[in-house]
Amino acid sequence: MKSEELKTAVRNRYGQAARDASGCGAGCGCGPTAANPITTNLYESAETVGVPTTAVLASLGCGNPTALADLRAGEVVLDLGSGGGLDVLLSARRVGPTGKAYGVDMTEEMLELARRNQREAGVTNAEFLQGDIENIPLPDESVDVIVSNCVINLAADKRRVLQEAFRVLKPGGRFAVSDIVLLGEVPDRIRQSVELWMGCIAGALPSSEFQELLLDVGFVDASVEPTRIYGAADAEGFLESFGEDRASIVAAADGKFASAFVRAVKPK
Numbered sequence: 001m002k003s004e005e006l007k008t009a010v011r012n013r014y015g016q017a018a019r020d021a022s023g024c025g026a027g028c029g030c031g032p033t034a035a036n037p038i039t040t041n042l043y044e045s046a047e048t049v050g051v052p053t054t055a056v057l058a059s060l061g062c063g064n065p066t067a068l069a070d071l072r073a074g075e076v077v078l079d080l081g082s083g084g085g086l087d088v089l090l091s092a093r094r095v096g097p098t099g100k101a102y103g104v105d106m107t108e109e110m111l112e113l114a115r116r117n118q119r120e121a122g123v124t125n126a127e128f129l130q131g132d133i134e135n136i137p138l139p140d141e142s143v144d145v146i147v148s149n150c151v152i153n154l155a156a157d158k159r160r161v162l163q164e165a166f167r168v169l170k171p172g173g174r175f176a177v178s179d180i181v182l183l184g185e186v187p188d189r190i191r192q193s194v195e196l197w198m199g200c201i202a203g204a205l206p207s208s209e210f211q212e213l214l215l216d217v218g219f220v221d222a223s224v225e226p227t228r229i230y231g232a233a234d235a236e237g238f239l240e241s242f243g244e245d246r247a248s249i250v251a252a253a254d255g256k257f258a259s260a261f262v263r264a265v266k267p268k
Contacts, residue, residue, distance in 0.1 A: 003156040006197065007132075010154050011107050013198045014060070014083065018109035021058035021084055038062050038150070038180070038200070038230070038259065043086075051089055055117040058084025058110065061149030062200060062259040063178025063227060066090040070176075074098040075144040078168065080133045080161070080177070081105055081151030085114030085126075091147065092126040102143070103128045104136060134160040141170045148177035150259075153203035162217045166266055175214070175264040181207040181224055184256040187249055189242070196239075201257060210262060219264035226258040 042064050048056055066087050071077060071094040079087045082103025092101035105111050105128065114128045131137040133148075134157055146165050155161045165175055182204040196202040205213070207224040214222035232254040242249050 006154075006156050006194070007106070009194055010198050014107045015109040017060060018058055018084065018107065018113045021054045022113055038234075043067075047090060048086075050121060051086060052117040052120045054113060055084045055086040055089060055121075058113055059086040059149070060200075061087070061151075061178055062180055063149060063261060065147040065149055065176055065178045065261070066094060068176060068178075068261050069145055069147050069174065071095055071145060072099075076142065077101045077145045077147060078136070078138065078143045079103045080136075080146060080148035080165070081154065082114060082128060083107075083110050083149075085117045085128065087147055087149055088114065088126050088128065089118065089121055089123050091145075092123050095125070097125055099125060101126045102138065104131045104133060104138075106130065106132050134164060136164045136168050138168045140167055141173075143168045143173060144170055145174045145176060148179070150179055150200040152177060152179050153200040153205070154198065155203075158205065159213060159217065162213055162219075166218050169266040171266055172268040173266045175219060175262070175266070177262050178227075179210075179260060179262055180204040181210055181226065181258055181260045181262075182256060183207060183226070183229065183258055186256050187252050189245070189249065190239075190253065204257060207258075207260060214262075214264045218266070220267050222262075222264040224260050224262050226260045229255055229258040231255060 073096040075095045077091040082088050082105045088101045088103040111128050129137050180200045191202050193202050211222045211224050232250050235250045235253045239250050
């Protein structure tokens with residue numbers, strides 16, 4: 001699939017996810033994250049107090065980067081692929097009134113939802129920008145920390161994404177994202193599935209390749225720390241579309257995918 005075709009498919013899928021979250025009330029048990037083994041149970045209830053329910057429901061991540069990024073008062077944070085705004089709102093809270101949190105997303109429906117969530121939460125030190133994470137709409141060396149939550153896998157050109165992240169970070173700036181990584185070989189059918197790519201599975205980089213790519217574009221102290229390895233029971237959920245071959249594909253995927261926290265630093 002060509003890059004623009006993939007972007008269109010991703011934009012359509014996440015636009016629908018925004019609409020689903022907008023139409024789902026608190027405690028209804030629905031929304032984009034319902035019954036998803038990757039996107040559920042990522043945030044403590046105390047963390048999301050004061051955050052609109054729709055921001056939580058529209059979160060399609062695989063981790064909690066804002067809790068692990070060691071954000072400090074006064075810092076400028078950028079969330080790549082900010083979706084319904086959950087990680088931006090949590091980041092804005094952590095950096096305080098002297099800091100700022102930006103979110104970049106290419107999906108209009110998600111941006112509309114995120115801005116509505118921001119108004120409802122009363123957060124004034126956040127801003128949502130429409131754009132592509134392969135062409136970040138911010139100046140060079142303007143950001144202290146970059147976070148992201150299971151979005152880099154959605155990009156066809158991951159090198160370009162990391163180059164852009166390096167460009168907008170200040171010297172000494174930190175790259176701290178949650179993403180899916182590959183821990184072993186998987187069947188080609190998983191790699192070729194658009195549906196799974198949009199769910200951050202088929203686009204997963206091998207953990208060693210992700211680390212090497214970070215170093216190659218200029219980062220230092222790059223590391224990939226698996227936080228949850230998905231077994232056969234988890235794979236049953238996200239491989240349900242494979243029909244008769246499902247059992248063999250689930251077995252082949254057992255233990256091959258993991259949520260991971262990926263860190264790196266831009267040299268001073």
